Amino acid sequence: MDPVDPAALAAARAVLDGARRVAVLTGAGISTDSGIPDFRGPNGIWTRDPAAEKRSTIDHYLSDTTVREAAWRIRLESEMWAAEPNAGHHAVADLARQGRLHTLVTQNIDGLHSAAGLSADHVVEVHGTVHAVECLGCGDRGPMGPVLERVRQGEPDPPCAACGGILKSATIMFGQALVPADLARAERAAIEADVLVAVGTSLNVYPVAGMVPLALELGRPVVIVNAEPTPFDDAVTVVVRGSASDVLPLLFAPRSDGGSEMSTN
Numbered sequence: 001m002d003p004v005d006p007a008a009l010a011a012a013r014a015v016l017d018g019a020r021r022v023a024v025l026t027g028a029g030i031s032t033d034s035g036i037p038d039f040r041g042p043n044g045i046w047t048r049d050p051a052a053e054k055r056s057t058i059d060h061y062l063s064d065t066t067v068r069e070a071a072w073r074i075r076l077e078s079e080m081w082a083a084e085p086n087a088g089h090h091a092v093a094d095l096a097r098q099g100r101l102h103t104l105v106t107q108n109i110d111g112l113h114s115a116a117g118l119s120a121d122h123v124v125e126v127h128g129t130v131h132a133v134e135c136l137g138c139g140d141r142g143p144m145g146p147v148l149e150r151v152r153q154g155e156p157d158p159p160c161a162a163c164g165g166i167l168k169s170a171t172i173m174f175g176q177a178l179v180p181a182d183l184a185r186a187e188r189a190a191i192e193a194d195v196l197v198a199v200g201t202s203l204n205v206y207p208v209a210g211m212v213p214l215a216l217e218l219g220r221p222v223v224i225v226n227a228e229p230t231p232f233d234d235a236v237t238v239v240v241r242g243s244a245s246d247v248l249p250l251l252f253a254p255r256s257d258g259g260s261e262m263s264t265n
């Protein structure tokens with residue numbers, strides 16, 4: 001990736017230095033430097049295999065055993081289990097320690113923001129998490145580990161231990177509704193924060209991408225940190241082109257005047 005443009009970084013720092021409460025929206029791009037491919041970047045899962053996007057729908061998952069068996073095989077081999085937070089995730093956690101993080105809204109399902117030390121009251125995982133399973137019959141939830149072990153032991157599509165229903169990771173597939181309380185927290189973050197920083201997201205997935213136009217309508221500064229162009233680049237305050245793990249530690253370093261404020265989130 002090209003070196004970060006110092007002028008863009010300085011402009012973004014100036015925006016951040018003036019902010020007491022920062023909302024951060026992250027997407028798959030913040031985790032690529034932890035070894036987890038994104039969907040739509042040049043090396044993305046869907047860029048390489050467009051059919052994979054079609055398979056990620058709840059109707060296919062419910063109606064086709066072979067889709068579920070493939071999903072469990074893919075989960076078993078996922079790079080997410082071994083992934084560690086990178087400097088980008090740690091920089092967001094550091095922003096929280098400075099008392100300047102309003103809310104971290106993530107589209108990611110990998111749990112790496114929590115692994116970096118962010119507490120649940122700071123994190124909204126709008127697309128759920130791979131670290132839990134849920135039953136599509138009775139709604140029972142539990143940790144992913146024991147169910148993956150059942151797959152490893154030879155159950156290709158393990159049913160719910162409580163009711164025999166279909167299990168899946170506790171993530172939101174296409175065709176599934178998002179959790180209204182999570183969406184409300186995301187919207188509140190865009191409304192209440194002094195600045196919104198969107199990181200590693202193509203801003204193609206709604207309604208979460210709608211945080212950006214919402215913040216702009218309210219006259220809030222918006223900073224985009226992304227490896228590639230997004231549909232909002234011309235509308236926002238500053239775009240910093242580069243890798244999240246390079247840019248965020250510089251962007252979220254303590255304010256130049258050493259000031260800090262308590263978050264009211």
Ligand code: NAD
Binds near residue numbers: 026202229
């Ligand atoms: P996306 O794949 O649509 O876009 C990712 C963006 O990040 C791209 O524009 C790419 O150029 C950029 N990018 C890649 N590496 C980067 C880096 N190191 N630094 C900065 N930018 C980088 O991802 P999205 O917008 O999050 O939407 C896709 C959906 O995919 C989300 O709903 C999410 O749930 C899911 N997803 C999650 C993970 C994960 O949990 N890590 C991984 C893949 C997909």
